[in-house]
Amino acid sequence: MSTTHEIEILDSVATFLAREHQHFIGNAWRPSVEGKRIDIKDPGTAKKLSEVAAGGSTEIDLAVKTAKTAFYDGDWARTKPLERTALMNRLADLIEENIDEIAQIESLDGGNPVQSIHHVDIPMAVAGLRSMAGWTDKVAGDTPLSAPQGGGLSYVLRQPVGVAGIITPWNAPFLMVINKIAPALAVGCTCVIKPAELAPLTALKIAELSKEAGFPDGVINVVTGYGQIAGQALVDHPDVNKISFTGSTQVGKSILQSAAATMKRVTLELGGKSPIIVFADADIDKASAAIAREICFKAGQFCAAGTRLYVEKNIEADFVSSLASHLGEVRAGHGLSPETQMGPVISEKQLNRIAGIVERAVEEGHEILCGGSRAPGDGYYMQPTLIRAASNEAEIMEEEIFGPVLCYATFDGGDLENILSMANNTRYGLSSKVWTMNVRTMHEMVKRLEAGQVVINGGGGDVRLPFGGFKESGVGRENGLEGVLSYTEVKAVSIGY
């Protein structure tokens, strides 16, 4: 693998990075009261890239009040569903018109390859936004067929929940913000976004484009800042009706506890340790190539990534050799290089954490078959790594590593109960992947794997499907109808005649 730092930045990106970024509240840029700033680094070079304002409870309070006013009194409150559709589609158009600039900013900010942002993240975000724009006039309650006892009419009314607090991570910053605001906007909520302090720049770009698209004042607000200060203030604010959070399970649990004080609605998309099960009848080349690509996608910093691999015993040698050769071919480097397939991890802290877990794995006697070290370069680079775990109870088979580290064990193909219990032996339950040509095995796995998502033979993503986890991988679902309904309240109405 090699790293490269040949970077060509668009003029518009250079201008954007040099801006004195502020919070976006009520369609205007506003500084922090205390004037504090956060340095933003390029993880591919470890150099300062830009800086943003560090907000706290004062800025959050202003943003929430502005969003609350927009929800109840402003132009947005009077907007008709199809006007919301038009605004959302206009935002999607503007994203497409600015795709090169957004992809470069996102790549520099979070380290991910510009090519994959261009071809995966942004198209998914746009598709999600347009799909959600179609829900504005279709969300409805029920009316029972017959009148209630005593006559009259009863029905169920669905209404927007109110002000949505949106807290996003750094691994897919642009996609996460769009995924969360799209259903909120579709049903008529207003939003206060607190992006990750490690990669907040494209949230500010979304804010800028939302104004250009014509969203009224106060509908989309962004406060940048640290999680424990600005994020916590958003979670604690009494006028925020719902929190939608993606990030670590640890912070997700603390948000759930804090939200109890005001009984906020909460959607949590948290960590995972998703199993991949490869049966002997699978297409070995196709499976090994896809599994290698997946662990290198976002340098393994992807909540639904398959990171715990189980290979049927009798194909271990062939499969692992094919997998190691695919991993060895991955072109790692700076995200802006068009050649790069895998970028750096987000920060020095994250790199040290990943390298530390791999070092402990070596000390504990697990076998490194590929990679295993930091990669050269000024930024935070880690080699794609494959480890044969000595036991299914090892740290590397249980803990989310959030780096390009794939750990595997073997199983006996004649014993479905055993492989199911190995795969389900986890506190997480976000995703699971199965490779087999046997239809009976396929359906048995779909039914019994404990995860919010099951992917068979590398099936592609679909923005219309609900996404979320079983067990400690989260609460609720995003995307699809479930995602839309999670931004609504249900009201039971009885009318007497």
Ligand code: NAD
């Ligand atoms: P994190 O959970 O600390 O941060 C995610 C978001 O939550 C950020 O916007 C952060 O500012 C905010 N936040 C932090 N503390 C908060 C609080 N008390 N109240 C409200 N908001 C708060 O994640 P991280 O530190 O950036 O990453 C740590 C680990 O989390 C990673 O190693 C990985 O395992 C996991 N992670 C998972 C995902 C995912 O998509 N599921 C994404 C990022 C990180």
